[in-house]
């Protein structure tokens with residue numbers, strides 16, 4: 001009887017081993033599939049800025065000497081803007097694969113919310129000069145335990161959207177407040193808004209709202225990263241649109257505050 005029991009236990013253990021192996025193989029296949037679908041869908045987005053950079057740089061190289069200052073400046077601005085776009089896209093790609101793969105853990109740190117938001121706002125201000133970005137903090141500063149790179153990127157993506165899908169002179173408001181054991185960050189714009197039927201889908205990977213005028217360029221990764229980050233940190237993100245007079249979008253990010261140990 002003991003022998004039979006022993007055999008059964010050995011068999012069960014073998015099965016568990018097999019199940020583990022299978023799970024690993026499946027996880028790897030999923031990660032591989034994700035990597036190829038990411039590459040397939042963004043290779044076009046990668047090529048467009050590269051073509052612009054290549055054309056502008058070659059033109060400057062061949063004819064730069066004959067151009068007036070304004071023409072040269074225009075071409076150099078194109079190069080800088082497209083390089084910035086490439087930089088942002090590759091960062092999004094890298095962080096998306098990082099979020100999806102189990103083996104690369106999140107690097108959690110206790111961060112001051114106002115410090116991170118101020119940094120992201122300052123960067124947004126440099127990218128969109130002349131735009132009015134207002135930051136307000138209700139009450140004392142808060143601390144959250146999150147991955148530094150992803151927190152920055154998630155806020156940057158949401159702020160970029162608020163700026164890209166609205167027109168100057170309208171302003172963008174970022175407000176932080178405490179709600180119980182959570183920190184709540186809202187980013188509100190006065191822009192074109194999101195059609196109500198599509199509001200849930202904007203957080204899906206690669207999902208982009210089709211606009212009648214063709215809309216802006218984008219990869220559909222920005223909000224998927226924001227959602228992935230927020231959920232990996234134990235929080236939630238939601239969208240509301242319109243906000244007022246049929247216009248605007250408000251994104252609400254909720255993150256648990258770092259527990260203070262006495």
Ligand code: ADP
Pocket residue numbers: 157161162163165189191192193194202203207208209210217218219220221222223224248249
């Ligand atoms: P991308 O902007 O690169 O297309 P995102 O994942 O950042 O990808 O956003 C998905 C879609 O959600 C966008 O295509 C856009 O139509 C819509 N969207 C996101 N933020 C806003 C906003 N603040 N105002 C209007 N539409 C928005």
